[in-house]
Amino acid sequence: MVKELLAYVRPHRKILILGGLLGLIGSAAGLAMPLLAKYVVDAFGAGHSMGAPLLGLVVAVVIGAIVSAGGNYLMERTGEGIVLSARRRLVDRMLRLRVADVDRLKPGDLLSRVTGDTTLLRAVLTNGIVESVSAAFMLVGAIVMMATMDGVLLLVTLLVVVLIGGLVALIMPRIQRAQTQAQEAVGEMGAVLDRALQAYRTVKASGVEEREIAVVGDAAVRARDRGLQVAGWTSLAGVATYMAVQIAFLCVLAVGGARVSSGVLEVSSLVAFLLYLFYLVPPIGQLVQGGVQLQQGLAAMKRIKEIEDLPAEPAEPTGVHDDAQPVGVRFEDVVFRYGEDRPIVHQGVSFEVPPGGLTALVGPSGAGKSTVFALLERFYEHQSGRILVGGRDIREWPLGELRGALGYVEQDAPVLAGTLRENLLFAAPDVTEDELLRAVTRTRLDDLVERLPEGLETAVGHRGVLLSGGERQRVAIARALLRKPRLLLLDEATSQLDAVNELRLREVISEVARETTVLVIAHRLSTVTNADRIVVMEGGGVRAVGTHASLVGADELYRELAATQFLVS
Numbered sequence: 001m002v003k004e005l006l007a008y009v010r011p012h013r014k015i016l017i018l019g020g021l022l023g024l025i026g027s028a029a030g031l032a033m034p035l036l037a038k039y040v041v042d043a044f045g046a047g048h049s050m051g052a053p054l055l056g057l058v059v060a061v062v063i064g065a066i067v068s069a070g071g072n073y074l075m076e077r078t079g080e081g082i083v084l085s086a087r088r089r090l091v092d093r094m095l096r097l098r099v100a101d102v103d104r105l106k107p108g109d110l111l112s113r114v115t116g117d118t119t120l121l122r123a124v125l126t127n128g129i130v131e132s133v134s135a136a137f138m139l140v141g142a143i144v145m146m147a148t149m150d151g152v153l154l155l156v157t158l159l160v161v162v163l164i165g166g167l168v169a170l171i172m173p174r175i176q177r178a179q180t181q182a183q184e185a186v187g188e189m190g191a192v193l194d195r196a197l198q199a200y201r202t203v204k205a206s207g208v209e210e211r212e213i214a215v216v217g218d219a220a221v222r223a224r225d226r227g228l229q230v231a232g233w234t235s236l237a238g239v240a241t242y243m244a245v246q247i248a249f250l251c252v253l254a255v256g257g258a259r260v261s262s263g264v265l266e267v268s269s270l271v272a273f274l275l276y277l278f279y280l281v282p283p284i285g286q287l288v289q290g291g292v293q294l295q296q297g298l299a300a301m302k303r304i305k306e307i308e309d310l311p312a313e314p315a316e317p318t319g320v321h322d323d324a325q326p327v328g329v330r331f332e333d334v335v336f337r338y339g340e341d342r343p344i345v346h347q348g349v350s351f352e353v354p355p356g357g358l359t360a361l362v363g364p365s366g367a368g369k370s371t372v373f374a375l376l377e378r379f380y381e382h383q384s385g386r387i388l389v390g391g392r393d394i395r396e397w398p399l400g401e402l403r404g405a406l407g408y409v410e411q412d413a414p415v416l417a418g419t420l421r422e423n424l425l426f427a428a429p430d431v432t433e434d435e436l437l438r439a440v441t442r443t444r445l446d447d448l449v450e451r452l453p454e455g456l457e458t459a460v461g462h463r464g465v466l467l468s469g470g471e472r473q474r475v476a477i478a479r480a481l482l483r484k485p486r487l488l489l490l491d492e493a494t495s496q497l498d499a500v501n502e503l504r505l506r507e508v509i510s511e512v513a514r515e516t517t518v519l520v521i522a523h524r525l526s527t528v529t530n531a532d533r534i535v536v537m538e539g540g541g542v543r544a545v546g547t548h549a550s551l552v553g554a555d556e557l558y559r560e561l562a563a564t565q566f567l568v569s
């Protein structure tokens with residue numbers, strides 16, 4: 001894991017080393033200061049001119065400040081670079097994952113990995129590493145300098161520091177544990193808030209705002225409590241460090257005072273020694289901090305790796321293609337389940353759809369209709385049997401080419417944030433204005449475009465709130481058509497459409513079916529009666545295939561479905 005962490009640093013190592021060197025020079029300038037102060041005191045005591053040592057002191061201060069600032073900037077720069085490459089890698093992988101894997105993961109959690117965990121990497125990889133190195137340098141430097149001043153005083157100091165250091169070492173694991181719990185608590189709060197925001201309308205309609213506010217509030221209180229625990233332990237460690245320095249200061253003052261009065265030690269050396277003593281504090285703190293950051297960074301790395309280690313789909317370009325010939329579909333004894341531990345959804349599904357025309361899939365809820373689409377798009381892989389598109393096994397199609405040949409309209413067709421134009425051009429950004437307008441006309445969206453205040457340039461909102469269910473689906477159909485699909489998969493909207501919208505949708509579907517193959521999961525009679533053939537699915541298999549007229553006579557389930565679901569008169 002540490003190796004993985006360092007892999008992120010490798011491309012930035014030159015700048016990081018330069019930044020680290022500048023930091024070290026800054027530290028060295030800092031270390032020189034007590035020594036220079038000693039010379040000032042010595043010069044003062046001996047009645048010599050203080051000009052030279054004072055100048056040295058000023059130069060050390062200025063160089064130290066400038067060099068440290070430069071080093072700091074380089075560190076931050078590297079940090080941003082590391083976050084950028086980590087985010088790019090992670091997002092690249094995330095958008096190439098298999099649908100099957102993404103379905104298992106929580107969107108809020110994925111988001112936090114890109115925004116939160118990558119930021120934690122920065123802390124450990126830049127400040128963490130570099131500050132720890134420069135802190136160790138400072139620490140050793142200060143101790144060496146102190147040793148040159150007076151060995152006895154150093155011994156007194158180290159004794160106190162080691163004692164308190166032991167105490168801090170005992171506190172550290174507690175800080176770490178509390179910190180992890182605090183991060184989890186914040187995550188939990190995010191999860192409950194996400195739930196409420198996702199179901200915003202349901203929350204309002206159910207009148208449960210107060211309860212949801214309380215639930216999120218409770219989670220926030222738990223996060224605060226965990227945060228307080230961290231604060232408590234950190235303060236204790238701070239007090240211990242502070243006490244260590246004060247006690248060491250008093251001891252050094254007492255022992256040093258005695259040594260000065262007995263003439264073994266000069267006053268200036270005692271002053272310089274005491275200054276070095278206070279120089280020990282920040283590096284100790286930084287080393288402690290570096291340890292905490294390393295733990296956080298490793299935890300973040302683990303979460304990032306979890307995603308990066310998931311298999312990706314092959315990265316092939318998809319998009320508009322030249323061959324617009326409609327293709328047929330054939331399912332041959334397809335067996336499929338969503339997971340090892342899941343029930344079988346398709347138990348030997350077989351049916352055939354010739355190229356062109358309208359085919360409706362009908363059947364009770366849970367029969368496996370949407371799963372047919374998921375398998376055709378290869379969101380999931382079937383376990384046995386064969387699925388042919390255009391006479392070719394879908395496993396032999398390059399994935400990008402297969403998806404390029406299919407148009408897919410989800411039941412709850414999403415309208416993306418942005419303008420209507422952006423929504424239509426989402427899958428085929430390079431089509432001409434003529435083609436765009438033709439698709440708008442074909443999907444009977446011209447009325448809508450006229451009605452909207454800014455036509456195609458109207459922002460249709462984050463959930464397309466300005467559009468009705470029927471309009472949303474026609475926008476999605478237009479979007480799919482602009483890719484010139486050879487087979488259109490349409491999961492018909494179940495939401496009640498008004499008569500005008502239903503008529504329009506039917507017209508659109510029939511018209512599209514004249515040019516390409518349309519496979520529609522049908523929820524209304526108008527679609528079914530218009531269909532060239534109907535595949536009736538039940539319990540993970542195909543029960544009957546025929547036309548509306550033949551099935552009403554021949555298939556009991558179909559008759560029943562038609563009578564209840566499809567509003568038969």
Ligand SMILES: Nc1ncnc2c1ncn2[C@@H]1O[C@H](COP(=O)(O)OP(=O)(O)OP(=O)(O)O)[C@@H](O)[C@H]1O
Nearest residue numbers: 103338342345363364365366367368369370371372
């Ligand atoms: N992503 C998934 N992971 C696990 N199980 C799933 C998933 N999607 C669907 N299922 C299960 O597979 C079965 C068939 O679902 P499918 O959506 O194909 O049915 P359907 O005929 O389209 O039903 P509906 O008309 O209600 O949408 C259901 O029992 C469902 O719970």
